[in-house]
Amino acid sequence: MTDENPAAIGTTRRGFLSKAGWGAAGLLAPAYLKAKGRHDGTTINAAMFSHGFVNLLRPMLPQFKEETGITVNLVDKAFPIYNQQTDLELATGGASLDVISISFIYTARWIGSGFMEPLDRYLGNPELTPADWGRTDFVEALQKFGRSADGKVTYGIPWEAGVWLMAAGRGDLMDKAGLANGGIPASFDELKANCARLKALDPSVAPFISDTTHHVNYPMYLQGMGAQIFKDPPNNLTPLLDKPVAAAAAEMYAGLLRDHGPQGVLSMRTDQVAGLLRGGQANYWHYALPWLVNAAKGDSAIAKTVRFGEVPGGSAGRFPSVVTHSLGIPKFSRKKDASWEFIRWAMSPAVQRRMAIEQGYAATTRTSILRDPAFVKSMTINGTNIAALVEKVLADAEKKDYMNYRIVSVFPIIGGHINSAIQKIASGQATGAEAMAKAQSDILVDFKKNQVKVDA
Incomplete structure (x- = not known):
């Protein structure tokens, strides 16, 4: 996890979106992703700060495109630069970003100021988010920070258990x-x-x-x-x-x-x-x-x-x-439905399980993975079950x-x-x-x- 104070570094919106790229296909997407007919040929811009999570996600993007027809232009920047640029984009009503990571220290500002799109209409629709996606599988202590202050509206899905x-x-x-x-x-x-x-x-x-x-x-x-x-x-x-x-x-x-x-x-x-x-x-x-x-x-x-x-x-x-960071959709994105397809896929049990169990991503946010015997085995070091320790701390x-x-x-x-x-x-x-x-x-x-x- 990276956590620094945001720096006042000015850049243009165009410069913010100049970096992109991905590696080879890495995973068959979940079977329920059948969005290709609706979103074939769509490109969305996703922005996150540089992190191991991004490094694991990027090589899987070609497979996501194959399954959905959606191209993801995934940009990552150093944490303080990302925060400054994203805050400017959101505050000025920019529409160039479709998916962002809601930085923990900006949660109150970005959600409380109305910069983010509510996700409940996607989460509550079984045709867009099947029950086996596991909305309640995410650790509750982390979900809190992707919601409104009163806890009634969801704006982000947590991707890191910091x-x-x-x-x-x-x-x-x-x-x-x-x-x-x-x-x-x-x-x-x-x-x-x-x-x-x-x-x-x-x-x-x-x-x-x-x-x-x-x-x-x-x-x-x-x-x-x-x-x-x-x-x-x-x-x-x-x-x-x-x-x-x-x-x-x-x-x-x-x-x-x-x-x-x-x-x-x-x-x-x-x-x-x-x-x-x-x-x-x-x-x-x-x-x-x-x-x-x-x-x-x-x-x-x-x-x-x-x-x-x-x-x-x-x-x-x-x-x-x-701490935690969440994937969300900016209010002024013009491709919200395609953006949700990406978030749902990225945070799906299959993708998250591969990251955690096969590729060693320790900061999983799903309870089922924290308790998965394969994950527990990989996270047991010199006799200490670190996965159980994490659950205790989160509880x-x-x-x-x-x-x-x-x-x-x-x-x-x-x-x-x-x-x-x-x-x-x-x-x-x-x-x-x-x-x-x-x-x-x-x-x-x-x-x-x-x-x-x-x-x-």
Whole structure:
């Protein structure tokens, strides 16, 4: 999963649609796709951000065309560029995009602003969506983010289960250090203590590692300590980062980076972090499921020593980040019916099963696949059933309903200031209280510029 703050990069609509291409046929489409007579010769434009999901989907497109007569011009861009360009296209009423990925951090804006087409007329029509397609098979905790605020209208079908877990690469060192629970910490304090013991045992292995997406990781510490980023999202967006608990959470997380991270950790990209974990040069990393699983596969140095578990928590419990992105149809598309044929096919049981079981796509959003014996086998690493772990995390997320802070349209503003604050604390430029107070002040200035209402 990729998750960065959108960048203000301007491009033309024509430039946005300039990239296309696909590989060889990869799968016989589901038998119920009989749209060729209706849509033969139709071309639709689908836009997503660059992701492993796209890489797996693209080679199957020729078969989709053979079955339906629909050509899919699938464009993918870097996450921040995709978001900026798609937001501009939607906000200006452009009709050049027929299918898009509804980015998690833009869910409230793109759905709430009326930019997306309701899908219920397709989902509720058995001639367009047969019962065996399995509308209710998608994990409920993820479906929520493709619906209207009141949950009554569906606008998107979730394609990624972006679940945060904890990976610990060096089980051999954790056993040697005599750590409890196989070395998987249940609490932030236990994580900190484990890191200290591991560092004393072998200073050449960084006990803790993370990339620069602190706006994703820091909220887990803040919520675990019983606090929130906003007063009551999405209704009240008053930021609460100047509170003592916000500073304490920042000190805990930034302290792990400062005291137990490798040299250069404050500027590491996600792929660099994955490389250190894969090479056995780092131990603890809490991040999105696909990255953790992929780091343990193939010729990975930690293939036989890596362990998985839930992220640690604080006095209020565990609050792992759970994100998803959904396929939807822009309101002003002129080819909505053909667009639904594509979404239905792409998210069908057959296509999704092939992606997950045959091609190793770990972030499946279908419950039936999470429980499929073949998938469970592929997702069981060193004795841990990761598929069951994912189901547990998703069930907890649905029950607690704690991710609303992330889908408000102003989160990119918040995220940028959180990143800056954590960097300052970890580098010794400011204390937790100083950095978070500055973040709060800067956020309020930005909110005023953007006319975001907050409490006086």
